[in-house]
Amino acid sequence: MFLALRAEVEDALEGALAALDFPTDDLGIEEPPDDVASVLASSVAFRLASEAGAPPPQVAGQVADEIDADELTYVSDVQTQGPYLNFLPSDAYFAETLSEATADDYGTLPDREESVVVEHTSANPTGPVHVGRARNPIIGDAVANLLEYAGYDVDRHYYVNDAGRQMAVFTWAYETFDESDLESEPERDRKEYDLVRYYRKGNRVLENAPEDEVEAAEAEIESIMQGLEAGDDEAYERVSEVVDQVLGGMTECLERLPAEFDEFVKETRFMRNGDTDDLVARLKDLDESVYEEDAWQLDLEDHGIDKNLVFLRSDGTSLYATRDLAHHEWKFDEYDRAVTVLGEDHKLQARQLRTTLELLGNDTDGLRQVLYSYVNLPEGKMSTRRGTGVDLDDLLDEAIDRARKEVEDRLDDRIRDDELDDDDIERIAHQVGIGAVRYDIVSKQPTKAITFEWDRALDFEAQSAPYVQYVHARCCGILEEAGLDPEADLADQDVELEALEADLLATDAERDLLETIARFPAVVDEAGDDLEPHQIATFTREFADRFNGFYRECPVLADGVDPEVREARLALVAASKHTVANALSILGVAAPRSM
């Protein structure tokens, strides 16, 4: 409803300004501070003052007089407060918000008939997912969810780097060493924990072994890479044996978040189908291409990039960047838009990619990056190769353990007599524990650096997932108590919706809550445009504050409540439930029915 109200206000204001012969290019529309009763305001009078030859408050009065609120649907009155114009919401605004929000898909925007591929995570299949990269699947999954709610047709891709030198090293190590050569046991009973030991062993050997041993290894690694470049089935199968096993394990870890993918796109695909060769030929033809030191490169200095892009090594093999160009042209063929979630260390490459795609004749308007900075340990970076870092599995386990302990501690002084059984405790521990990890990461701007500390990452206090989840559980508790199904659309249930006069919800707490609910679709819209899921997290906090205010002030099911008011408040609770459930669902945080 907020979007409709904003459109109406813009129209009315523009009309009034035009009628007064004022310029209409800047309407100065803004959201007023909390202590102001209006839903939207305008500071346009400041700008018009000199032109009008009158002080701003007087101009504001003039403009307000020009607008007839009776002709507006969602605005009941236009008032001035000093230089500001305030647009007050009408009963229709509240009534329509209430009726819209009781639908279980509230917050879902109309279908845009536009497809978008969200590529995220895409971690090299070298070993267990560690916390340093954990921002990627968490932000990426939220961005994909957000775009789905915003009306896009979304596919989620994991781009598998199976053709790089690292994988050749891994394959060589896997084939060369035996279990008995390894110094340690797997840290966990899953494939990537088992195999990463070969990768680490291989890297240690390459760094420390005698020269002739390293040379022999390098020759083998080189032959694997040449085999891949030639599209050789045997090389592909050797590498795949490692890649598929490790990736399978990593996928299981990511499913715990949960972060799931529609497709795992391997980069070897673009070598084997000839796209990379074609692309290399086209790159060579560009004016920017140069052949220096036996390698083919692109000189992008005229396009503001100092660093050359090497696209063919002196040994004739392609590079990650080369294949990624082919990969992106494929994305452009298949989708209207493409979003990639990347670590900030890939920023320069992202610029090179975009520039080069343009040189190749692609329209890159639909290509956007979401950049985040890595999570580091107090003592430095996490690295799979060196085995430094905190595994995401361990973080999730610890989160669940701490959440379980929290649930058990609270069991004794629990008022509600719904008797949580062991399954409930386990369910809540998972929902809260994993939810807290995700919420902590997704609620911050991705560009801010994070240093990992256990206690900070696993803080269940307010402004965290449990705070918001608790509001959801409270909503469900009330609805269930009233005999309603919290999950379902209220319209499909046995409730007298026609009795929902908005003036039954007259207290400030109810109005504030409804106003917040009304803004949800607009928040989805803007967060989707900006690719910033943390805006949704900020909204959930504001929403939870408002709901708790309502909860304190307005009993729903208590004995003394007028039956009509009770119905209206139940509808408000149902609207709240769908709002918070859907907001949490965008963030990928579970919404518990009880906790």
Add this chain to the structure above:
RNA sequence: GGGCGCGUAGCUCAGUCCGGAAAGAGCGUCGGACUUCUAAUCCGACGGUCGUGGGUUCAAAUCCCAUCGCGCCCGCCA
């Protein structure tokens, strides 16, 4: 050295893109509220040169310039 990002309360962060109503949360500290729909909640108090210095503007945390601190990048790695 160059490019990019970050700097807001003791701590963790919103707000910055798109300038407007005496800077907002949470944690921590202190003081209150459970015979009432779940106290993982709520209410109150304390706490701020918005890194620093200039500039633009009727108006700057927000825009511009400079500067300091921290991070990332500047591979025929990914």
